[in-house]
Amino acid sequence: MFATTHDVAQPASGPTDDARASSDLNTQQFAAVHHVGSPLLIVAGAGTGKTKTLVTRVVRILDEGADPNRVLLLTFTRRAASEMLGRVAAASDERSASHVWGGTFHSTANRLLRNFGSSAGLPEGFTVLDQGDSTDLMGLVRTEAGFGERSKRFPRKETIASIYSRTVNGQAKLGDVLDTSYPWYADHIEALKTIFTDYTARKRRHQVLDYDDLLLFWRGITVGPTGDIIGNLFDHILIDEFQDTNPIQCDIIRGMCRTGDERPTDVCAVGDDAQAIYGFRSATVQNMWDFSDHFPGATTVTLDQNYRSTSPILDAANAVLSQTPVGQQHFGKELWSDRTDGRQPALVTHHDEGAQSRAVADAVLDARERGMDLRDQVVLVRSGHHSDHLELELTRRDVPFVKYGGLKYLEAAHVKDLLSLLRILDNPSDELAWHRVLRSIDGVGPSTIRRLSGELDLGRDAPDPHDDPLRRFVEGQGRFPPAATEQAAELRSALSDCGDRMLSPAEEVNRLTNFCELVFRNRYDNADARLADIDQLAATARSYSSRSRFLTELTLDPPAKTGDRAGPPHLDDDWLTISTIHSAKGGEWRAVHVLHAADGNIPSDMAIGDSEGLAEELRLLYVALTRAKDELSVHVPLRFHANRFGADDRHLYAQMSRFIEPVRDYFDEVRSADHAPDDQTIELSSVGVTEEVDILLSSLWE
DNA sequence: AGTAAAAGGTTTTTT
DNA sequence: ACCTTTTACT
Numbered sequence: 001m002f003a004t005t006h007d008v009a010q011p012a013s014g015p016t017d018d019a020r021a022s023s024d025l026n027t028q029q030f031a032a033v034h035h036v037g038s039p040l041l042i043v044a045g046a047g048t049g050k051t052k053t054l055v056t057r058v059v060r061i062l063d064e065g066a067d068p069n070r071v072l073l074l075t076f077t078r079r080a081a082s083e084m085l086g087r088v089a090a091a092s093d094e095r096s097a098s099h100v101w102g103g104t105f106h107s108t109a110n111r112l113l114r115n116f117g118s119s120a121g122l123p124e125g126f127t128v129l130d131q132g133d134s135t136d137l138m139g140l141v142r143t144e145a146g147f148g149e150r151s152k153r154f155p156r157k158e159t160i161a162s163i164y165s166r167t168v169n170g171q172a173k174l175g176d177v178l179d180t181s182y183p184w185y186a187d188h189i190e191a192l193k194t195i196f197t198d199y200t201a202r203k204r205r206h207q208v209l210d211y212d213d214l215l216l217f218w219r220g221i222t223v224g225p226t227g228d229i230i231g232n233l234f235d236h237i238l239i240d241e242f243q244d245t246n247p248i249q250c251d252i253i254r255g256m257c258r259t260g261d262e263r264p265t266d267v268c269a270v271g272d273d274a275q276a277i278y279g280f281r282s283a284t285v286q287n288m289w290d291f292s293d294h295f296p297g298a299t300t301v302t303l304d305q306n307y308r309s310t311s312p313i314l315d316a317a318n319a320v321l322s323q324t325p326v327g328q329q330h331f332g333k334e335l336w337s338d339r340t341d342g343r344q345p346a347l348v349t350h351h352d353e354g355a356q357s358r359a360v361a362d363a364v365l366d367a368r369e370r371g372m373d374l375r376d377q378v379v380l381v382r383s384g385h386h387s388d389h390l391e392l393e394l395t396r397r398d399v400p401f402v403k404y405g406g407l408k409y410l411e412a413a414h415v416k417d418l419l420s421l422l423r424i425l426d427n428p429s430d431e432l433a434w435h436r437v438l439r440s441i442d443g444v445g446p447s448t449i450r451r452l453s454g455e456l457d458l459g460r461d462a463p464d465p466h467d468d469p470l471r472r473f474v475e476g477q478g479r480f481p482p483a484a485t486e487q488a489a490e491l492r493s494a495l496s497d498c499g500d501r502m503l504s505p506a507e508e509v510n511r512l513t514n515f516c517e518l519v520f521r522n523r524y525d526n527a528d529a530r531l532a533d534i535d536q537l538a539a540t541a542r543s544y545s546s547r548s549r550f551l552t553e554l555t556l557d558p559p560a561k562t563g564d565r566a567g568p569p570h571l572d573d574d575w576l577t578i579s580t581i582h583s584a585k586g587g588e589w590r591a592v593h594v595l596h597a598a599d600g601n602i603p604s605d606m607a608i609g610d611s612e613g614l615a616e617e618l619r620l621l622y623v624a625l626t627r628a629k630d631e632l633s634v635h636v637p638l639r640f641h642a643n644r645f646g647a648d649d650r651h652l653y654a655q656m657s658r659f660i661e662p663v664r665d666y667f668d669e670v671r672s673a674d675h676a677p678d679d680q681t682i683e684l685s686s687v688g689v690t691e692e693v694d695i696l697l698s699s700l701w702e
Numbered sequence: 703a704g705t706a707a708a709a710g711g712t713t714t715t716t717t
Numbered sequence: 718a719c720c721t722t723t724t725a726c727t
Contacts, residue, residue, distance in 0.1 A: 077717080106717050131716075139720090156712080156720065211717055280715060383714050405715080445705045481704090556717075582715045604714055620715085645712075645718060 025049075025056065032301040033057045039295035041242075041288065042270040045335045046317075046626035047308025047588065050270055054238060055087045057268065058100065061236050062092050068099035072234045072256070076241040078104055078557045080586055084240075101234070105249050107556045109214035112221070116230060120221045123207040125548065127427045130555040132411055134210040135161040137432050141198045143446075145191065155185050155192075164196055168212045169246045169282035205459075206429045215248045222255025231258055235266060241585070242271030243285050244278040250287045254294055267295055273331055274321055275623050277582060279616045288331075306335040306626075308588050310342030313632045316666035317625040320618065320659055328615040335626075345625070345632035347660065347667035352639040357393040359672050360593050360635060364399065364576060367591050367631070374400070374576040376590040380624045382604060385644045386596045387578045400575040405583030410558040414520060414530040418537060419551065421512045422505070425498050426548050428470035431458045441491070442522050443483030452478045474499060490515045505547045509538040581624045592628035597621070597636050598654035621659050634660065634667065 025033060029049055032042045033056045044050035054073075062068060075081040081102040089097035101108065110128060118124050129137065139157035155163065163185070167177045174193065178186045185192075203210065209217065222230050237256055239245070245253075257265040273285040292298040306314055314337050350356040364377055381387045384405060394401050410416070417440050423433035434456070438449050453459060455478045456469040472478070474496040480488040494515045498508045513534055520527040540559075544550035577589070596602065602624075603617030625632060636656050655661070 104717060143721095153711090154721095158720085214717090278716075281717075385714095443705075447704055483705090558717095580715065606714060616715095 025053070026303075026305060028301055028303050028305070029053045029056075032303065033060055035299060035301065036266070039267040039291070039298040040269070041291045041298055041300045042268065042303065043272065043288075043300060043331050043333065044270050044303040045272055045306060045333055046275060046623070047306040048303035048335070049305075049307055050240075050272075050303065051084060051087075051586075053303065054240060054268075054270055055084050055091065058084075058088045058097075058238065059092045061266075062088070062096050062100075066236060068096040069101070070233065070235045071100045072108070072237045073100060073102040074105055074108060074237070074239045075102065076104065076244060076585065078107060080240065104556070105218075105245075105252070106211055106214050109218040110552060110556060112230070112233075113209075113214070113217055116221055116226060117217065120217070120224070120226050122217060125207070125427065127208045127423060127430055128214065128552055128555045129203075129208050129210040129432070130410065130558070131161075131211065132416065133208075133432060133555075136436070137202060137208075138164065138195070138199055140432065140435060141195050141202065145195050145198065154188060155182075159185070160192065160195060163192065164199070165212055166282060167196075168216070169248060171247055202431065206431050207427060208430060208432070215246075215252065219248055219252050219255060222252060227255070231256055231265075235263075237265060237267050239267075239269045240271075242269035242291075243273050243276040243288050244271075244281075244283040245287050246282040246284060247287070250294060257295075274324075274619060275585070275626075277585070277616060277620050277623060279612065302331065302333050304333040304335055306337045307339075308629050309337055309626065310339045310630060311337050312342050312344045312666075313625065313628050316345050316632070316663065317622055319663040319666045320625060321622045323659060323662065324615060324618060325611060328612070342630060344666065344668040345628070345634060346670050347664060348633060348635050348670045348672055349656070350635060350637045350672040353389045353637045353641065355672050356595065356635050356637040357390040360390055360595065360633075361393050361397055361399065363593060363633060364591075365397075372590055372631075374574045377593070378577045378579060378584065378587070378589040378591070378627065379593045379595060380579055380581050380584055380627065381595050382581060382602045382620065384580055386601065388644075390595065391578070394576070400573060401578050402575055403578040405580030410554065412530075412533065414516070414524065415533055415537065417519065418509065418512060418516055418534055419554070421495070421515070422508065422547060422551055424470060424495065425508065426551055428468040429458075429460065434458050434469065437491070440519050440523065441480070441484050441487045442519075443481050448481060448484075452480075455479065470495065470499060487515070487518050490518055504541075505544050505550045506538050506541040508547065509534065509541050513538070581620050584627055585623060588627055588629055590629045591631040592624070592633070594621075594624050594632075594634045596640070597634045597657045597660055598638070598640070599656065599658050600652070600654050601640075602657050602659065618659050621657070636660075 026049075029052070032040065032053050042050070042053065044053065058071065058073060061071060073081060073084065075084065081104065085097055085100055085102045088100065101111075103111070113122055113126070114124075117126070135157050138161045142154075142157055142160060159182075163174075163177060163182055166172070166181060167174050170177070174196070175186075175189060178189055178192075203213065221227070234256060237253065239253060253267065253269075257267060269288070269291065271285075271288050273288050276283065276285045287294070291300075309317070314335055318334055348359060350359060360379065364374065364379075367377060368374055379387060379390065379401075387403065391401070391403070410419070416436065420433040420436040423430050424437060427433075431453075434453075435449060435458075438444055438452055444452075456472050458469050460469075474492055476492075478488075494512050497503075497511050503511065513531070516534055517527070517531060520530050524530055540554075541550055544553070579587070594602075599605075600608075602621050603614055607613035607617045625634075637654075639653050641652075656664075660667070
């Protein structure tokens, strides 16, 4: 179903044309910036100046005297928010720009709930669980539930967590989610119900919110007794990447708007349904298509002049996108560019992954020779591990790179160990943090934890400030087995010191490092490297005066992990970016190298068989291609590892991506010069010395 | 009884 | 590479 375009805003004639010319906007952008009087949907194709339009619109709103405290800018990442507000600040009064509310749905939910949550029955000082924390809590509940019949395989905690999130975000019935997305687990529906119930109860009891709760509670305070206050906080709301919002987020926007009022809230959503790639998070483009149902009287403006890419690149991207199946239709704009220069994108087939890595490294270095800095280039992959092989090659050649979208620094076990200690101090009834800390002590296993949990009263409902688990613990309650006494004593003394004295977050981290050292030395063989990470965390903590803010910021905006090095390369250095396509959303680079464009990778073989999933994979490839300004190369290794765990040496032969093959005329086809002889050396060394010796030995008697 | 080590199974994207 | 289950060890 399409949004009906009631009336396409037209720019006024006369003096406005001068205004438009001087502001350097095209007709459509100008219309989008200056439209007032009804809700506005901006359909902005890739590279059409969407950010500029949004920024200019905010500047215009501020220039007209709006109260910046009453302007809300919702973006997909915090990075996008701070970048946009930085540009707003540069183009307007710096001080007023800094008062604009900007951030993701989740970080904004956090801010609002800290202010208004208690009046809606939310505990003050709640803790936010990140993805890993919720998963761990789900695991805790899972083991305690016991789930009876072990005849059939039970989903692992990650799977349970994603079933839960799909159910909640899509506002669907558990049974339906299982039937459509996880039919092989449909038999476990009763056990899952029990687990979900318990999971929710524990979160409430221990005053923690997960990501989904942030949205649910935000929506919750837009209705009921607080609804009038919340719905009246903002005069202007701007939402970026609207195609990737889910039904709850759409409800939230509606709830934030005044209705039936002589001065309705000014809503402006920007999106591109051709770039919707977060269906797995229950995002739906239906929100865009139904925009004028959600916001009556809405006007639509379409931006379709692309300023980013050369025509040959855009033609290829359009050709790919035109394969969108009927029923998954988009707003039907075709991007055009007047950058008619430039070469056709390259389509390079390689014998295997090794050849692909070498060729891409060559291409990157070659482009640098031609004057294209590493920072002007990006390598895009469908899945984090697709760049593993290339990362080795780049490291071998001393090419610096930073990887986005892979494993997060925060997900490293030892970092979570330390953060759990801080979380106990912050919220002594955080059962999950206690479990994690106690589990890290040598000599403590499931049974000891169960006993300690009782002795410290970790399951208690309402926290009593004079008798919480932390106080009980530092006062000596909780008996440990002999093997654990030393570590337990250090833990007691460290937590006690942090609780007694008024330490800054950084000082607390320092005080807790002793305990970490004791634990790490017994637990990990690379304790020193891990302790260095803790030091780095202490350094980060130094810029915070509040522990609770430090923890929340860290979970809502986790730092991306780099390549092999401890920190990002120096600022004045030049480095290559490697990114998942998802994390590259919104970005642009002069040269883009897309890896693993083979069927099974793009589209991922997990999405094959479901037409919606397949269409999303197609859009994903479209997003990748449209990141390129000047040069684009798509790489297809015909042979690659069958599984990503490296457990064996099985390889698969793949076809070129089904999305590329039919439109290969738009590409300049190149066969990698790198051939098998060289590969054999690589293969042999990857097989390992043991096999070589075994081959030698068996050749002696066979 | 309860913890530690070893074996067996896994499918991707992220606020 | 990591999580879960099973087995071995104290």
